[in-house]
Amino acid sequence: MKQENFTPSSRSRLPEILIREQSSLLADWIESLSASAGGRTGSRSRQQLHEDARTFVTALARGVQDGSLQDLKSSEWSRMHEFLTELSRSRAEEGTSPTETATFLFSFKRPLFGLLKKELAGEPEALAEELWHATALIDGLGLQTTEIFQRSREEIIRRQQQELMDLSTPVVKLWKDILALPLIGTLDSSRTQVVMQNLLEAIVAHSATIAIIDITGVPTVDTLVAQHLLKTVAAARLMGADCIISGIRPQIAQTIIHLGVDLADVTTKATLADAFQLALRRTGGPLPASTASSKQLA
Amino acid sequence: MERIPILKLGPFLLVSIQVDMHDRLVLTLQDDLTERIVQTRARGVLIDISGLDMVDSFIGRMLGNIAGMARILDAETVVIGMQPSVAITLVELGLSLPGIRTALNIDRGMDLLRASLEERTEDFSAGNQAG
Known part of the structure; x- marks a missing residue:
């Protein structure tokens, strides 16, 4: 994703924190998901939601470990990409709107920001920087789900157009x-x-x-x-x-x-x-x- | 020198165009063809363009000219075997080759020529003004 007017320091502490604290992050996230899911009439079952969260955190840890935070299209992120493709496809089939899917990913920010705040309590500058990294990363991933959703829709439209064309001109x-x-x-x-x-x-x-x-x-x-x-x-x-x-x-x-x-x-x-x-x-x-x-x- | 062969097929002549046409070749073909029509007293000309996958306005005009020359010598011209893509291109170019008869293959072209030959003979024997 684009990062203008910002030169990231080569040593971001985000990957290290993410990998170290992935289990507690996941626990926090699942907790907040459970709390908010009560109000929403999500078509996804709670269990599925937790499963998605677990896979996402694992893929994220792997991605930040091998790949860069800037280039989400690189091969190190392929596992995350696979997960996002699967996620938006299965959710689209269930009739979930792309906004809901993206919101699901964005909800990860809350536990992540909380963790960063705790870890970098004494260093406000570093905290600001890492928060920026984290936001850019999660936003990028969220946008990817929307993109994937749109692409699959366009594919369906194109195929139907072709079928309509063939159907309507028989000799x-x-x-x-x-x-x-x-x-x-x-x-x-x-x-x-x-x-x-x-x-x-x-x-x-x-x-x-x-x-x-x-x-x-x-x-x-x-x-x-x-x-x-x-x-x-x-x-x-x-x-x-x-x-x-x-x-x-x-x-x-x-x-x-x-x-x-x-x-x-x-x-x-x-x-x-x-x-x-x-x-x-x-x-x-x-x-x-x-x-x-x-x-x-x- | 490059020439396009002209084959005699009963009362008709068959010209098969399989190479790209240029001015000289067209002139030679027109010379040869008119010569042969007179010589063999042919009543019809079949021009096979199934080997051409690209036809431009030049070829279109050439076909029209040949048909005109043949008509003056009392021979009818049928263009055969035009590729679908060529037909679409010609129509898009606005060239619908008016005055030229067309047929799908040689058999159909021969049928067409025979039918028109019979018609012309009937007209003549009935003493009508040939149109």
Whole structure:
């Protein structure tokens, strides 16, 4: 953690005191925890809390023994880091807020400061200095728990985003040479990129000639969405596949015309069924009713 | 001198582009191709670009030019085997290659050319004004 405007004396007495007095510190801490836990409705059981406190003090003693007080990221502190990771993870799962987790660590200051006061009773200057060391150390560790908590949350968000992205852009094969791409949700630039890529790869994989883009699930179509759709259609055309846009609701048809979007080059159908029928006719597939004489291309 | 081979495939010609194109090569290809179209009376040209994983506006214009030249000589052009990444790049660049027909692979391209050849022959025999 940062330590500006302060040059620590090379010989801090904090590590020595911590290691020597770790059992009495732990006893004091547990006592104060028990006293305060009565009021709070902590989801952690008392026993677990004591276990955490014990592990923390042990890891702290080991950390100050081998590592420096300034660099909490060094390998000597790896055991402490492991403990903090485990602590914030398990607490997050229980629904404890990161503030509570940090407060738990900060509560260690009380017995520690008490001890320092006793040890350095006659030397106020040394006491001030060691208090500073102790505060910086505990604050650093407390902040680490918050950081770890945040990181694990962000990871979850990222994973869910990816899953959502995958879920919402499936490409299904309807028939020989015919693919369908039911779009659900708003189309933005990054999603269009994924949609386009998925569609083009599916076109190659299934060697499809017609792709039906169904926009029934797209809530609004503005000029940007229309532009993205046209881009997708153009890219598919470059690969040698025709696109049909289906699922255009009456409201959306009106919007498209009011916006002046030119969809003249694209085949559009009101429903997926109509689009499928057209696609079957074009590829020469079997038609459900004898509606038209299928023109054999292949 | 570097040249791009032109293969005769029934009534069509097949050009497979697998190297980076530069001005000289394009000019040679245009010379050779127009020569061969006239010589073999080809009715269609297949340009395979499946080997290209990068296409810029220069190649885009070249494809357009070749298609135009072939059309004047009564041969239809189909570009085949464009990679998905290339298609996305071209669209993002705003080049949608208007006037060029595309197909996924050689088989599809041949089908397309045969179909349009039949159409043109029918039009002609029916005495329509060919469009």
